[in-house]
Structure formats: structure tokens, C-alpha cells
Amino acid sequence: MSLADLEADRATWRRIAEFALPGAAIGVAFLTPVAYWSRLPEPLASHWGVSGAPDASAPRLVDLLVIGFVTVTIALGPILAARAPMPRSMARLLVGTAWAGSATFATLRVLTVRANLDVPSWQQASEVTGLTMLAVLGIATVAAVFGVLLAGDRPDHQRSTYSVDAATVKPGEAVVWVSGTSSRLGALVASVLVLVAGLGAWLLPGQGRIIFVAAILMAALAMTVMGQCRVTVGPRGMTVRLGWLGWPRLSVPIAQVTDVRVEDIDPMSYGGWGVRSVPGATGVIIRAGEGIRVERTTGRALVVAVDDAAVGAGVLLAHVAVARKEA
Incomplete structure (x- = not known):
């Protein structure tokens, strides 16, 4: 067996290992309460206060579905990382977050069931102290480190972007470009x-x-x-408004723009749809396809999926050029 084959086998086993903890956490989230269903009160204690005593309850079925759904959602990190080419830092973030979240909710599931076991009412559930929660945080931190290390050999795909020509804008002209998109x-x-x-x-x-x-x-x-956004580009920079009411809103002042490119956006490379925070960028990912990528002096880009992205990028580049001449 060649060295390349050994490296390929090692990478395959690491990809499989990335699913180990998230898969186990899903099993714990659903099967643990089911295994002790008859020994749990109805409703059961679902939240504990600063004192460590239970202060809120939920029906067993609701608790099962909510914790199970959250665990499944968080555990999707390795699947998202495998779904699309992305920078290695993003893949490590997804896998590390999945491991940390899976460890957290699996541990909380066990603690919740144990605290409620064989008590006549939820008010009599065992205490969950601050020291216990610190232990949960420690477990999650260790799990996150393992997840990040496992994903450390993933391919480092750079995001697909291309440059565009600046539009023609003369000094003093207030050319404004407006576009939007919906999903x-x-x-x-x-x-x-x-x-x-x-x-x-x-x-x-x-x-x-x-x-x-x-x-x-x-x-x-x-x-x-x-599910929808509207983008405005003008002499002051770029503004992105979300939803029917145009809120929340994200803006890039013209003075902060260092470069503008068009990006071929794959939502999976940002961890999904919506407003996404990833290493080096904030993304407004409404759909797949072309979008505007604005590099900023802060070192953090703003990426937004929008129709006619090349036109908007060209207008913004033109205003940047005018602003630099006038500075």
C-alpha cells in the first residue's frame, strides 16, 4: 500500500470519527428519557435556577422533542462540512461546534433524567449546581478541541470569487443601485x-x-x-436590509471598503442559510448563486446573495474609486 493510500485511509477514518460523538449524542437525547419514561414525573423539571433548585417544568414529550431536535440540529456540523467545498477553518468550526454542542446536550440530557428519576413531582427533582454546570462546560470544551483536531486535515478550499469592472461614475454623481432576492x-x-x-x-x-x-x-x-433581503449601493457604501421591515440592517461605509468581488455562494460553505458568522466573513445567505463580497478595513468581509451581483459590485467599485480621489 502506497503512502497516498495510507493517507486516504486515514482521512476516511477521521471523517467517520467526526460523526461518532454527534451520533451518540442523538441516541442519548432520545433514548435516555424513553428508557426511564415510567420513572419520570409528568411534567418533569426542565430548568434549574442559580440556587440549584428546579424552577420550571415541561411535559415529558415536549422535553424529549425539544432537546432531541436541538441535539440533531447541532450535530449536523460534520454533514455540512462534507456537503460543500469550503475553507478548512470553516470545516473545523462546524465540526468543533457540533462536538461541543453534542457533548453539552448529551450531558444535560443525562443530568435532567437523573435529577427527575423516581421523584413524585418536578419540584422535588435533585439540584443541579453551578459546579455541575462548570463540569458540563469543561466537557464541551474538551469535545470542541477534539472536533477541531479531527477536521484539521480537511481540504482547504477557497471561496470561488471573480473580479468585475467598475461602473462609470463621475465625481458628484449619486448613482444608486438597488436589488434584492428572496427564497x-x-x-x-x-x-x-x-x-x-x-x-x-x-x-x-x-x-x-x-x-x-x-x-x-x-x-x-x-x-x-x-428569507428575503434588499441591497442598496450608493456613494455612502452598501446597506443590506432583511425581511419585510428592513430590519435587521447591515452596512459597510464607503471608507471601509478595500475590495469588491462577486462570489459564487454555496450556502453549505457558510453553515446554511440566514445571517451566518464564519471565520473572516459575515454572510447574508438567502439562496445559492452569485452575491457581492465586500472586503473591509476591519479584515472581516460582508457577503450577501443578491440578484445582478456583478452590476452592484461594479457600482460600488466606482464609488470607492471616486471616494479615494476626493480623499
């Missing part, structure tokens, strides 16, 4: 979440119904807000 996926997911909220309101009992419906409706609202 059908965001609207579809928001609609499905509203249906899920209605189903939960019908099937779940009292307090559990309120918690579940509120959480799902907040997620639907977030999907609606993050």
Missing part, C-alpha cells in the same frame, strides 16, 4: 412550521402547548425575516 425555501419552511405549531396546539397539553407553539412560531418568524 422560496424560507417561505415554504415557515409555512410548514406554522402547520406544526397548529398541530402542537391541538395535540399537546396545557403548558407544553404554550412552550412548543411559541418556540415554533418564533422559528417561523425568523425564517420569514431571513
Whole structure:
């Protein structure tokens, strides 16, 4: 077997190992409460205060679904890292975050079940102290380090960008370019979440119904807000407004712009859709395809998926050139 074959085998085993802890955490999140279902109170203690005593409860089914859903979501990091070419730093961030989150929620799941085991009511659940939570933080930190190290040999793919020519803008001209984009996926997911909220309101009992419906409706609202954006480029720089109300808003003043390029955006390389914070950049990722990438003096780029990105980038480059001449 050649050295190249050995390296390939090693990389394959490391990719498999990246799924070990996230997969185990999903199993713990769902199977642990099910295994002790009859020995848990209804509802069970779901939150503990600073004193260490339980101060809130949730129906067993709601607790199972919420913790399980969050664990599955966080555990997707290795899948996202394998889904699309991306910088190695981004892949390490995704895998490290997945390992840290998986360790956290698996440990919290075990602690929650143990604290509620064989008690007649949730108020009598065992204490969860600050020292215990520090231990959870320590476990998560160690897990994050292992995840980052495992992903350290991933390929270092640079994001695909290309330059454009500056538009023609004369000094004193206030040329403004406005464009936007929207995602059908965001609207579809928001609609499905509203249906899920209605189903939960019908099937779940009292307090559990309120918690579940509120959480799902907040997620639907977030999907609606993050499902569309509007970009304005002018003499002052670039502004990105999200959602129907144009909020939240992100801006890059013209004085901070160092370079403007068009990027071929793959949402997976940013960890998904929405407003994403990744090493070296903040992304407004509404859809896949072309977008404007603005490099800033701060060293952190702003990337936004938008229609007619090349035109907008050209206008911004023109205003940057004019601003430099006037400075």
C-alpha cells in the first residue's frame, strides 16, 4: 500500500470519527428519557435556577422533542462540512461546534433524567449546581478541541470569487443601485412550521402547548425575516436590509471598503442559510448563486446573495474609486 493510500485511509477514518460523538449524542437525547419514561414525573423539571433548585417544568414529550431536535440540529456540523467545498477553518468550526454542542446536550440530557428519576413531582427533582454546570462546560470544551483536531486535515478550499469592472461614475454623481432576492425555501419552511405549531396546539397539553407553539412560531418568524433581503449601493457604501421591515440592517461605509468581488455562494460553505458568522466573513445567505463580497478595513468581509451581483459590485467599485480621489 502506497503512502497516498495510507493517507486516504486515514482521512476516511477521521471523517467517520467526526460523526461518532454527534451520533451518540442523538441516541442519548432520545433514548435516555424513553428508557426511564415510567420513572419520570409528568411534567418533569426542565430548568434549574442559580440556587440549584428546579424552577420550571415541561411535559415529558415536549422535553424529549425539544432537546432531541436541538441535539440533531447541532450535530449536523460534520454533514455540512462534507456537503460543500469550503475553507478548512470553516470545516473545523462546524465540526468543533457540533462536538461541543453534542457533548453539552448529551450531558444535560443525562443530568435532567437523573435529577427527575423516581421523584413524585418536578419540584422535588435533585439540584443541579453551578459546579455541575462548570463540569458540563469543561466537557464541551474538551469535545470542541477534539472536533477541531479531527477536521484539521480537511481540504482547504477557497471561496470561488471573480473580479468585475467598475461602473462609470463621475465625481458628484449619486448613482444608486438597488436589488434584492428572496427564497422560496424560507417561505415554504415557515409555512410548514406554522402547520406544526397548529398541530402542537391541538395535540399537546396545557403548558407544553404554550412552550412548543411559541418556540415554533418564533422559528417561523425568523425564517420569514431571513428569507428575503434588499441591497442598496450608493456613494455612502452598501446597506443590506432583511425581511419585510428592513430590519435587521447591515452596512459597510464607503471608507471601509478595500475590495469588491462577486462570489459564487454555496450556502453549505457558510453553515446554511440566514445571517451566518464564519471565520473572516459575515454572510447574508438567502439562496445559492452569485452575491457581492465586500472586503473591509476591519479584515472581516460582508457577503450577501443578491440578484445582478456583478452590476452592484461594479457600482460600488466606482464609488470607492471616486471616494479615494476626493480623499
